[in-house]
Amino acid sequence: MKLTSILMSGVAIAILAGCNSSNVSNSAASKVSAAASSFNLDPSAAAIEKHMAFLADDALQGREAGSQGYDKAADYVAAEFEKLGLKPAGQDGTYFQNVRLKRAYRDAGAGALFAQKTNGVVIDMENGKDFAIGASISNGQSTVSAPVVFAGYGVVAPKEGRDDYAGLDVKGKIVATLARTPSGIQTEERAFYGSRKGKEASDRGALAVISLETKTSEKVFSFDRLIKEGRLDAARMSWVRPDGGAFSRAPGLKGGATISRAGAAKLFKDAPTSWDEILEMAEKEGGVTPTFELPVKMTITQKSKIDEVQSVNVAGMIEGTDPALKDEVIVLSAHLDHIGIATTDEDDVINNGALDNAAGIATLLEAARMMQANTPPRRSVMFLAVTAEEKGLLGSQYFAKNPTVPKENIVANINLDMPVLTYDFTDIIVFGGTRSTLEPAIKKAAAEMDITIGPDPFPEQGIFTRSDHFRFVEEGIPSVMVSTGFANGGESGWEVHFAEHYHRPSDDMKNNLDFNAGARFAELKTRIAFTVANQDERPLWKKGDFFAKQFNGPMTD
Ligand SMILES: [Zn+2]
Numbered sequence: 001m002k003l004t005s006i007l008m009s010g011v012a013i014a015i016l017a018g019c020n021s022s023n024v025s026n027s028a029a030s031k032v033s034a035a036a037s038s039f040n041l042d043p044s045a046a047a048i049e050k051h052m053a054f055l056a057d058d059a060l061q062g063r064e065a066g067s068q069g070y071d072k073a074a075d076y077v078a079a080e081f082e083k084l085g086l087k088p089a090g091q092d093g094t095y096f097q098n099v100r101l102k103r104a105y106r107d108a109g110a111g112a113l114f115a116q117k118t119n120g121v122v123i124d125m126e127n128g129k130d131f132a133i134g135a136s137i138s139n140g141q142s143t144v145s146a147p148v149v150f151a152g153y154g155v156v157a158p159k160e161g162r163d164d165y166a167g168l169d170v171k172g173k174i175v176a177t178l179a180r181t182p183s184g185i186q187t188e189e190r191a192f193y194g195s196r197k198g199k200e201a202s203d204r205g206a207l208a209v210i211s212l213e214t215k216t217s218e219k220v221f222s223f224d225r226l227i228k229e230g231r232l233d234a235a236r237m238s239w240v241r242p243d244g245g246a247f248s249r250a251p252g253l254k255g256g257a258t259i260s261r262a263g264a265a266k267l268f269k270d271a272p273t274s275w276d277e278i279l280e281m282a283e284k285e286g287g288v289t290p291t292f293e294l295p296v297k298m299t300i301t302q303k304s305k306i307d308e309v310q311s312v313n314v315a316g317m318i319e320g321t322d323p324a325l326k327d328e329v330i331v332l333s334a335h336l337d338h339i340g341i342a343t344t345d346e347d348d349v350i351n352n353g354a355l356d357n358a359a360g361i362a363t364l365l366e367a368a369r370m371m372q373a374n375t376p377p378r379r380s381v382m383f384l385a386v387t388a389e390e391k392g393l394l395g396s397q398y399f400a401k402n403p404t405v406p407k408e409n410i411v412a413n414i415n416l417d418m419p420v421l422t423y424d425f426t427d428i429i430v431f432g433g434t435r436s437t438l439e440p441a442i443k444k445a446a447a448e449m450d451i452t453i454g455p456d457p458f459p460e461q462g463i464f465t466r467s468d469h470f471r472f473v474e475e476g477i478p479s480v481m482v483s484t485g486f487a488n489g490g491e492s493g494w495e496v497h498f499a500e501h502y503h504r505p506s507d508d509m510k511n512n513l514d515f516n517a518g519a520r521f522a523e524l525k526t527r528i529a530f531t532v533a534n535q536d537e538r539p540l541w542k543k544g545d546f547f548a549k550q551f552n553g554p555m556t557d
Contacts, residue, residue, distance in 0.1 A: 041370050041523050048421075048518035051080075051362035055336075056354040056509050063353060064340025065237070065388035065395070066101055066309030073336050073361075077314045077385045080365050084372045086316030089382055089404055097313040099387055099398045100240035102306060106135035106232055110303035113257055115267060118147075118295045123266050130263030131210075132223070134232040135304040136255065137246045144208045144255040145299040148267070150176045152289045153282070154197045154209070159546065160185060168291055171205030174298050176259070176267070178278075179217035182287025188432070189546050191462025202250035208300055209250075210257045212264040214282050223260035230343060232258075237391035239398045240308065247397075255300040270295050311337075311387040313395050315404060318371055320533065322378035329409050330533050331382045332367065332525065333396065333468050334360035334416040335389030342505055352508035355497065359518060360416040361385055366522035367529060377533035379411070389417070389468055396468035400475045412438060412532055412539040413479035415469035416525065420484050421517045423493040427454040427485030428524070432464040435545045436478035437556065441535060445527035449520065454485040457494070476553035478539040482528070484521065 054060075054076055061069035078095040081088075090096040111133030115123040125131055136142060152164040154177030164177075181194040201209045213223045226232065238246040259267065261279070268275035272292045281289045314336065320326030338353030352358075368383045382405070386395035403410060428446060430453055433439035443453055456463070464470065469479040484490060501507040532539060541548030541555045548555050 040374065041526055043366060043370065043519035043523040043526075045515035045519040047366050047369070048362045048522065049515040051365050052354055052358045052513070052515075052518070053509055055358035055361060056352040058350050058352065060352075062340040062351040063336065063338040065311045065337040065391055066103065067340060069340075070311060070337055070387065074312050074314050074385070074387075077336060077361065077365070081314070081316035081368070081383065084316070084368055086368060086372065086383060087319060089315035089317040090313070091404060095314050095316055097315060097399065097404055099311045099313055099395055101237050101309050101311055101388060101391070101394065102137055102240050102246040103309055104135040104137045104236045104304040104306045106133065107303040107305060108233065110301065112299075112301040114299040115296055117270065118297060123269075123296065125263055125266060128227050130260055130266060132227060132232055132258045133300065133302050134256070134258070135236045136302055137236050137238045137304075137306070138248055138251065139254055139302070139304070140306050141303045142254045143299060143301045144174060146172060146174045146207055146297070148174045148176050148210070148294045148296045148298050150271070150291055150294055151201075152291050153178045153180075153182050153287055154200060155181060155193045156196075156200045157185065157189070157193050159189070164291060165200065165204055170201065173206055174208045174210060174300070175201045175206045176210045176212055176294065177201075178214050178282050178287070178289070179211045180214065180220070182282070184285045184287070186546070187459045188462045188464040191465040192547075192550075195465060196249070198250035198253055202252035205252060208253055208255040208257075210259050210298075210300075212259045213261045215279055216283065218261065223258060226258060235391070237388060237394060239388075239394050255302055257300055267294060267296055311395065313387055313399050314385040316368065316383045318368070318376050318381045318383075320378050320380040321376050325378045326380055327409050328379045328411045328538055329382050329405050330379055330529060331384050331410055331413045331472065332364060332416070332529055333384040333386055333413060334364045335387070335395065335468055336361055336385040337387050337390055337395070339390050339503055346505070348505040351503065351505055354508050354511060354513065355420060356418045356502065356507055357389070357416070359419050359421050363416060363419065363518055363522040363525055366519070367525040370522070370526045371529060374530075377530055379533040381529050381533050386468055393468050393471050396471040400471040400477070407475060410472070410475075410477050413469050413472035413477055414438070414525075414528060414532070415467055415479065415481040417467040417481055418483065419518070419521050420490070420493050420497050421514050421521065422497065422512050423489035423514060423517065425451070425484040425488060425490055425517055425520070427452045427487040427490070429454055429456060429483045429485050431456060431481040431483070432469070432473070433480050434542075435547060436480070436539055436541045437537070438478055438480050438532065438539045441531045441539070442480070442482065442528050445531040446524060448527055449524055451524060452485075452487070454487060457486050457491070473547050473553075474551055476548070476551040478541050478553060482525070484517070
C-alpha cells in the first residue's frame with residue numbers, strides 16, 4: 001500500500017502524544033510505542049469478495065431476521081470472529097446475544113373502519129380506497145371506538161416553540177395527524193420528531209392514530225402504492241421485553257389506520273376548516289394548521305396473527321491495552337440481516353443484499369482481522385453484527401438498551417450500512433459527523449488515505465436517524481454512520497443503486513462490484529477505529545447539540 005508509511009508516522013505521532021499527556025503506565029506506554037512501529041494494514045479485496053459471496057448467496061435466502069438463512073449468516077460471522085481470536089462479547093461467554101422478536105401479520109379481511117357524523121349520518125369509507133389497516137404488534141385483536149381529534153402534523157418540538165397538541169384534549173380519543181413532517185425544521189431533527197408521533201399521542205392518552213395522506217406524502221410514497229405493493233401484508237416486528245410483552249414507545253395505542261386524501265376529504269366534510277385548505281397549509285413553510293375536534297365518531301377494528309421468533313446479535317471484542325482506558329468501548333456495528341424473499345412473480349425472488357449489507361459485514365470482518373494483526377489499541381473495540389435492522393433497527397435497539405458491557409462504558413458507535421462498493425471512492429459521507437468530536441478523528445484517519453469528507457447529499461432524508469447508530473444516539477452515545485461519498489463516480493453509483501438494485505433481488509454478486517473499493521473501505525474503517533480508540537479524549541457530543549440534549553449525552557465544555 002503506497003500510503004502505509006504516511007499512516008505509520010501519523011499513528012506514531014498520535015500515540016506518542018497520547019502517552020505524554022495521559023496517565024498511561026510506563027509498561028503500557030512502551031507497548032503502545034511498539035505498536036506504532038509494527039503498525040501495518042494489508043486490506044484484501046479477495047477476503048471482502050469471499051465474505052460477501054457467502055453472505056449474499058441464494059442459500060442464505062436473503063437473511064431475513066428470524067429465518068434459517070439469517071442464522072447461517074450469524075454462525076458464519078461467529079466462526080470468523082473465532083478464527084480471528086476475538087474475545088466473545090455476547091452472552092454466557094459466547095459470541096451471540098439472543099434477541100427475541102415478536103412478529104405480527106395483519107388479518108386483512110378482519111380490518112374495518114366505520115365512521116359516522118356526530119349527527120348520526122354514516123360516512124361511506126371504502127377499505128383499500130379511503131382507508132387501510134395494518135398489523136398491530138401489541139394487540140392480537142382490538143376495537144377502538146371514539147371521537148376523532150385533528151392535531152395537525154402531531155409534532156411536539158419544544159426547541160421550535162411548537163406543540164400541535166396545545167389546547168387539545170385527546171385522552172380516550174382517536175388522533176388524526178397529517179402524514180410525515182412539516183418543512184422548516186432542521187431535517188435530522190424533523191425526522192426524529194416524525195418518529196415520535198405515535199409516542200406523543202400515546203403519552204397524552206390517545207387510543208389510536210390515523211395518518212392522513214398529504215400532497216407531499218402522496219409524492220413520496222402514495223396510499224395507492226401502499227395498497228398495490230401489499231406493504232401492509234409484510235410482518236411488523238418488535239423485540240420482546242423480559243416480561244414477555246413487545247417493546248413499544250406508544251403502549252397506549254390500541255389501533256390505527258392510514259387514510260387516503262379521498263378518505264380524509266370525506267372525514268373533513270363539515271369540519272371547521274375544509275380539507276382543501278388544510279392541504280394547502282400543510283405544504284407551507286412550518287405547515288401550521290388549525291387543530292380541532294372533527295364532527296366524527298370512528299370505530300377501528302383490527303386483527304393480527306402474532307408469533308415469536310428467535311434471532312441473535314453477534315459480538316466479538318479486541319480488548320484495549322491502556323489500564324486507564326481499556327474499560328471504554330468503541331462499538332463498530334453493521335447489520336447482518338436483509339429483507340428475505342420478495343413476493344413478486346419474477347424469476348429471481350431472493351433479495352441477496354450484497355451491498356445492503358453483506359458489504360458492511362465483510363468490511364467489518366476485514367477491519368477486525370487487520371486490527372487483530374496489530375498491537376491492540378488503548379480502548380477496547382467491539383465488532384457488532386446486528387439483526388432486524390430492516391424491521392426497524394431492532395437488533396441494535398435491543399443491544400443499546402441491554403448491552404453486554406456496562407452501558408456507561410460504551411463511548412462511541414461507528415456504524416456501516418450499505419457502502420456502495422461499485423466505484424473507486426475518494427470521499428466519504430459521515431452522517432452526524434458535525435454533531436460530535438468523532439468528525440475530526442474520522443477526518444484525520446481519512447486524510448491518511450487521501451480521502452476527504454463530503455457533505456450529506458440527502459439532507460432532506462434525515463439519514464442520521466435511520467440506521468442502527470441512532471439506537472446508540474438514543475442512549476446518549478456519540479455515534480455516526482460512515483458511507484462512501486459522491487465524488488469520483490459516486491453520485492451515479494448511488495443513483496444506479498437506488499434506482500435499480502436497492503431492496504431488490506438484483507442487489508447481488510452479479511452486480512458490478514468493486515472489491516478493491518471494499519478493501520479500501522475496510523482499511524479506512526480500521527484507521528478510524530485505531531484513531532478513535534487511541535486518542536486521549538473519549539468522543540463527546542458538541543456542546544448544545546440537539547441530540548445530546550435530547551438524550552442526555554456527554555458534551556464538550
Ligand atoms: Zn436495507
